[in-house]
Amino acid sequence: MKKKKVKETLSSSQELSKSRTFGKVRCHNPSCMDRIEPPPGADRVKCPRCGMEYRLVWVNPQLPRIRGPVWEVNRRIAEERIKQLQSEGKL
Numbered sequence: 001m002k003k004k005k006v007k008e009t010l011s012s013s014q015e016l017s018k019s020r021t022f023g024k025v026r027c028h029n030p031s032c033m034d035r036i037e038p039p040p041g042a043d044r045v046k047c048p049r050c051g052m053e054y055r056l057v058w059v060n061p062q063l064p065r066i067r068g069p070v071w072e073v074n075r076r077i078a079e080e081r082i083k084q085l086q087s088e089g090k091l
Helices: 012-017 071-087
Strands: 044-046 053-060 063-069
Touching: 063 071
Parallel strands: none
Antiparallel strands: 044 053, 053 063
16 A cells, blocks of 8 residues: 655744744834844834834843833824924814
8 A cells, every 4th residue: 555645734833933033123103013123232223114212122132022112202203293294284
């Protein structure tokens, strides 16, 4: 008798591991969501697309995580946007 070839399949977590990006974080601005690659050991990172700035913590030397936004920077961005909308008559 001939043996049937068994097709090896990867689990969901194994498939997802191919798309993981270590050393990067994703911008938390819902209208942006870009990937940001902070320099190793940095305590802050700024999104080049939307300008939002975040505080970082490093789980290990290769794995950054966002702790939260830098409020004074994000408040300034929001105030500038409100002024722009008011001057355009959209607010």
